[in-house]
Amino acid sequence: MSAELTEGLVGGPGRRGLPDTSARMSRVAREINAAVTVAARDITLTVKSPGMLAMSLIMPLMMMGLIGGNLMQNMAGGLSFGFGRFMLVGMLINMMFMMTTMGMTSLVDDSDGDYSAELLVSPVSRYAIVVGKIIGSSFMAIVSCLGVLAVGLVMGLTLEPWHLLALAALAPLMCLSGGALAMIVMGVIKKNKTANMAVMLLTMPQMFLSGVIIPISQSSGLLWLLSRIMPMTYCVDLGRAVVYAGSPEYDAVVLFNPAVNLACVAAITAICLVAGTVLYARSEKNR
Amino acid sequence: MAVIEVEGLVKRYKRAKEPSVKSVSFEVAEGEFFAFLGPNGAGKTTTISILTTTLSKTAGRVQIAGYDIDSQDRQVRDHIGIIFQRPNLDRTLTAEENIRIHACLYGMYAYRPTYKAMPAGYRQQVEQLASIVGVGDSLFKRVSKLSGGMQRKFEVVRALTHTPHVLFLDEPTQGLDAVARRDLWEYLDRVRRECGTTIFLTTHYIDEAEGADTVCLIDRGQIALSCPPAEMKRRLGAETLEDAYVDYLRRHGSGTEAEGPALYSGSGRTGGGRRGRGL
Numbered sequence: 001m002s003a004e005l006t007e008g009l010v011g012g013p014g015r016r017g018l019p020d021t022s023a024r025m026s027r028v029a030r031e032i033n034a035a036v037t038v039a040a041r042d043i044t045l046t047v048k049s050p051g052m053l054a055m056s057l058i059m060p061l062m063m064m065g066l067i068g069g070n071l072m073q074n075m076a077g078g079l080s081f082g083f084g085r086f087m088l089v090g091m092l093i094n095m096m097f098m099m100t101t102m103g104m105t106s107l108v109d110d111s112d113g114d115y116s117a118e119l120l121v122s123p124v125s126r127y128a129i130v131v132g133k134i135i136g137s138s139f140m141a142i143v144s145c146l147g148v149l150a151v152g153l154v155m156g157l158t159l160e161p162w163h164l165l166a167l168a169a170l171a172p173l174m175c176l177s178g179g180a181l182a183m184i185v186m187g188v189i190k191k192n193k194t195a196n197m198a199v200m201l202l203t204m205p206q207m208f209l210s211g212v213i214i215p216i217s218q219s220s221g222l223l224w225l226l227s228r229i230m231p232m233t234y235c236v237d238l239g240r241a242v243v244y245a246g247s248p249e250y251d252a253v254v255l256f257n258p259a260v261n262l263a264c265v266a267a268i269t270a271i272c273l274v275a276g277t278v279l280y281a282r283s284e285k286n287r
Numbered sequence: 288m289a290v291i292e293v294e295g296l297v298k299r300y301k302r303a304k305e306p307s308v309k310s311v312s313f314e315v316a317e318g319e320f321f322a323f324l325g326p327n328g329a330g331k332t333t334t335i336s337i338l339t340t341t342l343s344k345t346a347g348r349v350q351i352a353g354y355d356i357d358s359q360d361r362q363v364r365d366h367i368g369i370i371f372q373r374p375n376l377d378r379t380l381t382a383e384e385n386i387r388i389h390a391c392l393y394g395m396y397a398y399r400p401t402y403k404a405m406p407a408g409y410r411q412q413v414e415q416l417a418s419i420v421g422v423g424d425s426l427f428k429r430v431s432k433l434s435g436g437m438q439r440k441f442e443v444v445r446a447l448t449h450t451p452h453v454l455f456l457d458e459p460t461q462g463l464d465a466v467a468r469r470d471l472w473e474y475l476d477r478v479r480r481e482c483g484t485t486i487f488l489t490t491h492y493i494d495e496a497e498g499a500d501t502v503c504l505i506d507r508g509q510i511a512l513s514c515p516p517a518e519m520k521r522r523l524g525a526e527t528l529e530d531a532y533v534d535y536l537r538r539h540g541s542g543t544e545a546e547g548p549a550l551y552s553g554s555g556r557t558g559g560g561r562r563g564r565g566l
Contacts, residue, residue: 030394037391037398045379115375120341122392123364285343286301 042136103137183276436467
């Protein structure tokens, strides 16, 4: 019986036959493994929640099919470029950014369900947990992007395969950027309802002010200022710079040099990720 | 050798007038069963939260398994297991998925998306543990489909997967029926006996502390008493630990007219910051 119990608990020699807890993975491997584990948990939860998957697919239908479709039919006639492709690229980036941001509210869900305690007492850095959460949330974003492509197909809007590949290559940065921005909110809000509201306030204005479906090249005054401080502006512009590169419409569609976009996205992401994670760790521990 | 060392621990919550924990000191030896008792609001959960690195302290020094909880918090977390007051298995996942995530977070195995893809060592360990606790049939059921007692057992399995030096049990049997409580304690006793795991328990079921090596009573943020259960019963002239506990609280505890708890250090390893009038 004794041996049975001990065998059940262990895999190798150590304290009373127990393995030495410090002799497992290296620190870096452990951090990567932890991020993968946290991400895999979130992906499993999404897959097991048909409601969440349905929402990921309904969102593009509403945003692109209804809002975008209406704009395309009624207001896009005077533009010097094709509105359909402009909107398709904008919506793809928007979904990567917005759905990851919204998915990060699962951190607050975990707190409500007490699961966050299990994460917070595990011997891994808070960054591994947060990065894992962002990767997990990105899964919903990818599902939404597939929804955007499907709605686009119905509307007769498509992208070349190499454009899709280029956007896929940018997707991790876009998702990380959205998740990092959400961390600023998750770091200070502990209530589910408030978190959902805050995330909506964070993402919805960006959809209109960052040029996702409405061009912002002619914005002035306060709207100009707001569009320049929205992180998604640089994400969307970078995506369009990649898709429109070498085309005659490039100058009319793209606002900034891609290098400027990339630098802005990277800087905002890094600042938000570090500040948000510090806030999150502190708010959990310093009461 | 002391596996938990607490010296002058103070915790004052933000915007609180009074500290919740007032210069508490105690030690727990390796392999010891240490019961940390006290009425609601006495400072039990605050202390256990600090010891498990989920809450910052205001002052004092705490070492777990030789590691400082401030500068070496990750090493501390590596050496402890916790059963929280409220069940916190992920209810959407299966019991096995919960255990797998735990084992991977503790760096025991690289994550694999399915049970079958996990290393044989993991599968063997989980199956043996589950069958020992008597929950082998429910390993692949969704947690939301399991009874409260079954969920608690899986929490024990999860907490022990990484073979911690110290197992913190924060009111582990809350909400369980008598049979489930007894089953759980039989298993925990075996773990302690056969693996030498130190157990740090807080509970409102005082009879659960009868088998403890040391009973430590905290009241109004100060340690009022720390000694073996037999000594506590003898000093208070009670037949059971529960009688002794209730008797003490009626005479000195919060809600009485006493200005503070009666303070007494029975083992010499424990203190409440000042010496009181004793029992």
